[in-house]
Amino acid sequence: MVPLTYIRSIVIRGFGRGSRELGCPTANVDNINHLTIPTGIYCGLAQIVVRSASEVQQDPNYPDAYKDVISKLPYTTEVKGMVCSFGFNPHYENTERSLEVHILDNLGFDFYGAELRVLICEKMRDEKKYESLEALKQDIANDICYAKSVTVNFQHHVFNSNYFLKP
Ligand code: ADP
Ligand code: MG
Numbered sequence: 001m002v003p004l005t006y007i008r009s010i011v012i013r014g015f016g017r018g019s020r021e022l023g024c025p026t027a028n029v030d031n032i033n034h035l036t037i038p039t040g041i042y043c044g045l046a047q048i049v050v051r052s053a054s055e056v057q058q059d060p061n062y063p064d065a066y067k068d069v070i071s072k073l074p075y076t077t078e079v080k081g082m083v084c085s086f087g088f089n090p091h092y093e094n095t096e097r098s099l100e101v102h103i104l105d106n107l108g109f110d111f112y113g114a115e116l117r118v119l120i121c122e123k124m125r126d127e128k129k130y131e132s133l134e135a136l137k138q139d140i141a142n143d144i145c146y147a148k149s150v151t152v153n154f155q156h157h158v159f160n161s162n163y164f165l166k167p
Helices: 017-022 053-057 133-154
Strands: 005-012 027-029 040-049 079-087 098-103 115-125
Touching: 017 133, 027 115, 040 098, 040 133, 079 115, 079 133, 098 115, 115 133
Parallel strands: none
Antiparallel strands: 005 027, 005 115, 027 098, 040 079, 040 115, 079 098
8 A cells, every 4th residue: 555645746847748649648747856655657636726827926936937827727626536657657768757647637728837736545556668659558548547447436535635725
C-alpha cells in the first residue's frame, strides 16, 4: 500500500509529447523534488484551481511565464479521477523525474499556469521500457480503463480532507 500523497503545484509546460505522440494529455507538475514515493504509475484524484488574475499578479512566487494565461482559464472546482506517471519515463529516457497527471475527463481546454491539487491514492504498477510506441499506448489505454473503474472509490477524500478547495 502506498500512503496517500498530496501534491499542490503549478501546471508547467513539458515536451508536448502527451497529446501529440500518445493521444493522452498529461499535465506536468512543478515542485516534486520532495516526493519520497517510488516511481511508477498511480491513480487518485485531482482538482484544477484557478486563482484570480489580480491575486496572481501580486504573488512574487508565482512564475511570470504563466501570469498572463491565468485570466483566460475557466473557473472550475470539480475534483476528478486521475491517472499519473511519476518517474523517468523509461521509454523516453528522461534524466530527471517528472509527475504527469492525466485527468480522466475530456476537458477541452488547456490549464497551464493553474494550480493542480493531486491526491495519489493507489500504485497501479512500475514504470516500464517499451519495445514500441504502440506497446506504450496500449498500456496507457489499459491504465486509463483500470483507473476509471477505481477512482470513484476515492471520492470520500473530497469531503473528509482539507486537500481540496471546497466548491
Ligand atoms: P506538456 O508536455 O506541455 O505537458 P501535453 O501534450 O502532455 O503537453 O498536454 C498537457 C496539457 O494538456 C496540460 O498541461 C493541460 O493544460 C492540457 N489538458 C487538457 N485536457 C487534459 C486532461 N484531461 N488531462 C491532463 N491535461 C490536459
Ligand atoms: Mg505532459
